[in-house]
Amino acid sequence: KTKLNGPKLLCQLKKKVEVTTLTPDLQPFSSMSWATQLPPKQLSADLGPYKSCAVVSSAGSLHRSGLGKEIDSHEAVLRFNAAPTIGYEKDVGSKTTIRLINSQVMASEEHRFLSSSLYSSGVLVAWDPAPFSADLLQWYNKTDYPIFTQYQRYRRLHPLQPFYILHPRFEWQVWLRIQENMAEAIQKNPPSSGFLGTVLMMSLCDVVHVYEFLPSQRKTELCHYYxxxxxxxxxxxxxxxxxxxxxxxxRMNQGSNQDIYTHGRVTLPGFSQLNC
Ligand code: NCC
Incomplete structure (x- = not known):
């Protein structure tokens, strides 16, 4: 096993990872009446391409970063789970183009997923830690959290907001890229929302700026900025x-180490910009 350098790694991601979402024509969903609630087209067919994008991790080190203006200057902004903007604009901005949420957020009482206005701006994209390489029916019958029942409820309450579900193949394709580039065996759990969202934006944007995923000088044990x-x-x-x-x-960062240290900022090329 050889560790690939940045450019090779980028090309592997581009070649071997497909950002796929569930569509109504897909087995076994095609025979279920609720499947008509799924978007008829792939996320990649409906969104982008965007020139410049921001991925905003939820890290505590965003606290007092003053990065809000810079984050909002990008054409599209991706946020995660229950991360708010109201009251935190100075540090994280206020624009939300896409919100990537895990199925735990959709299901747990405390997040009030069905009623909170936190989730009502931008496009929603949900994912659930599916069993490794299991087929869709197996996953459907045994999701980690009740992603499908919550999806149906949310769609009935907010029928106009675009809402996609990631194909579980995507999370495991990304996981395999991580494993194949590490010397030791890594845990067989799907990648974090942060990394999934970063790869998702690389498929939609010419350039992606990720904030406080690699911690800056503000690195802290504070879990979330909120x-x-x-x-x-x-x-x-x-x-x-x-x-x-x-x-x-x-390894894939094309920005400087100084950018990481002062801004917690990483710069990654979009897949469309790579000559592999
Ligand atoms: O915390 P979470 O992640 O919502 O954060 C989103 C992404 O930001 C990056 N991050 C976050 C905090 C930090 N100090 N450093 C970081 O780099 C990570 O890339 C992270 O993915 C998730 O990935 O979905 C996760 O979700 C939470 C939780 O379910 C939601 O916040 C809802 O409450 C998980 N926490 C728990 O299960 C307790 C977390 O493990 C992963």
Missing amino acids: QRFHDAACTLGAYHPLLYEKNLVK
């Missing part, structure tokens, strides 16, 4: 292979 909760595992990972994801992003 919560008073400390845990180093938020930055280093426990369930998700987060440290390995960060290692790959560091």
Whole structure:
């Protein structure tokens, strides 16, 4: 096994990862009446291409970053899970083009997914930690959290907001890219929303700026910029292979180390810009 350098890694991601979403014509969903709630086209057919994009991690190190204006200057902004903008505009901006949410957020009471206005701006994209290489029916019958029932409820309440579900193949294709570039065996859990969202934006944007995924000089054990909760595992990972994801992003970064240190900013090329 050989560790690939940045350019080779980028080309592998482009070649071997497909950002696919569920569509109503897909088995076994095609025989279920609710499947008509799914968008008829792929996310990649409906969104982008965007010139310049921002991926905003939820890290505590965004606190007092003053990056809000810079983040909002990008054509499209991706945020995660329950990360708010209201009250935090100075540090994280206010634009939300896409929100990537895990199925836990959709299901847990505390996040009030069906009723909170936090989720009502931009395009929603959901994912669920599906079993490795399991087929869609197996996953459908045994999701980690009730992503499908919550999806149907949300769509009935907010029928006009675009809402996609990622194909589980995507999360495991990304996982394989991580594993194949590491010397040791990594845990067989899907990548974090942060890395999935970064790859998703690389498929839609000419250039992607990721903020505080690789921590800046503001690095802190504060888990999220929006919560008073400390845990180093938020930055280093426990369930998700987060440290390995960060290692790959560091290798693919086309910006300077100074950008990481001062802004927590990484610059990645979109797949369309690569000559592989
Ligand atoms: O915390 P979370 O992630 O929502 O953060 C989104 C992404 O930002 C990056 N991050 C976050 C905090 C930090 N200190 N450093 C970071 O680099 C990560 O890339 C992360 O993916 C998730 O990935 O979906 C996750 O979701 C939470 C939780 O489910 C939601 O926040 C809803 O409450 C998970 N936490 C728990 O299960 C307790 C987290 O493990 C992963």
